[in-house]
Amino acid sequence: MTSSPGSPGSSDNPGSPGSPGSPAEPTYADRVFRSSSALAGGVLVLLLAAWVGGDALVRGEGRTPWAAVAGLLFAVPLVVAFTLRPAVFANDDRLRIRNPFRTITLPWAAVEGVRAGYSSEVFAGGKKYQLWAIPVSLRQRKRVARQQARQASDDPYGRTSATADVTDARARRAPADQTVDDLREQAERCASRPTAQGEPVVRWAYEILAPCVVGAVALVVLFATG
Numbered sequence: 001m002t003s004s005p006g007s008p009g010s011s012d013n014p015g016s017p018g019s020p021g022s023p024a025e026p027t028y029a030d031r032v033f034r035s036s037s038a039l040a041g042g043v044l045v046l047l048l049a050a051w052v053g054g055d056a057l058v059r060g061e062g063r064t065p066w067a068a069v070a071g072l073l074f075a076v077p078l079v080v081a082f083t084l085r086p087a088v089f090a091n092d093d094r095l096r097i098r099n100p101f102r103t104i105t106l107p108w109a110a111v112e113g114v115r116a117g118y119s120s121e122v123f124a125g126g127k128k129y130q131l132w133a134i135p136v137s138l139r140q141r142k143r144v145a146r147q148q149a150r151q152a153s154d155d156p157y158g159r160t161s162a163t164a165d166v167t168d169a170r171a172r173r174a175p176a177d178q179t180v181d182d183l184r185e186q187a188e189r190c191a192s193r194p195t196a197q198g199e200p201v202v203r204w205a206y207e208i209l210a211p212c213v214v215g216a217v218a219l220v221v222l223f224a225t226g
Helices: 036-059 064-084 138-154 162-167 175-190 206-224
Strands: 002-004 031-034 087-090 094-098 102-107 111-116 120-124 127-130 201-204
Touching: 031 036, 036 064, 064 206, 087 175, 111 175, 120 175
Parallel strands: none
Antiparallel strands: 002 031, 031 087, 087 094, 094 102, 102 201, 111 120, 120 127
């Protein structure tokens, strides 16, 4: 999983004529969380689809090129939806979740909880939304647990300093669990901000759904009339 830290954006100068009263708070870019393994897998699958589909278009005969076009229309958006599209964007005002077929915008005041069980989830407005971009790895959890057990056996009397414990705290959590902890802390910290108020907003990704439907219908017609 990869994340991009926020960077300072443009802020009004308190001494400028266009900013009377108290100075505006500086704005920061969204922190972006993605699954690096999903990105890599998606790129490889798209390259394979382009190779196979392109070969069928160039060398295919009869209805084969049409079947290749329909298949690409159906498959490529699905690959993009489940590999390249998922992302989580977090700033001081809201959490924006881009899942395969939906984009959910949650002001921090609307967030009721964030947790990582067998999947990463956020609760808002009495509903549960999965964070596809922050996959939970049981293997990573087991690896961290083994490291903790090994460290405990190497230091049975707790001689490790408190400073070292604080420094190594993040290393003692699986990446997905640590990310969820960070989002939970940010939700608690930012929920009272005036700009973090509002209701959840859900938008369907029609740019993904439309070509999938067209490709599926074309495939059904081609097979039915073949």
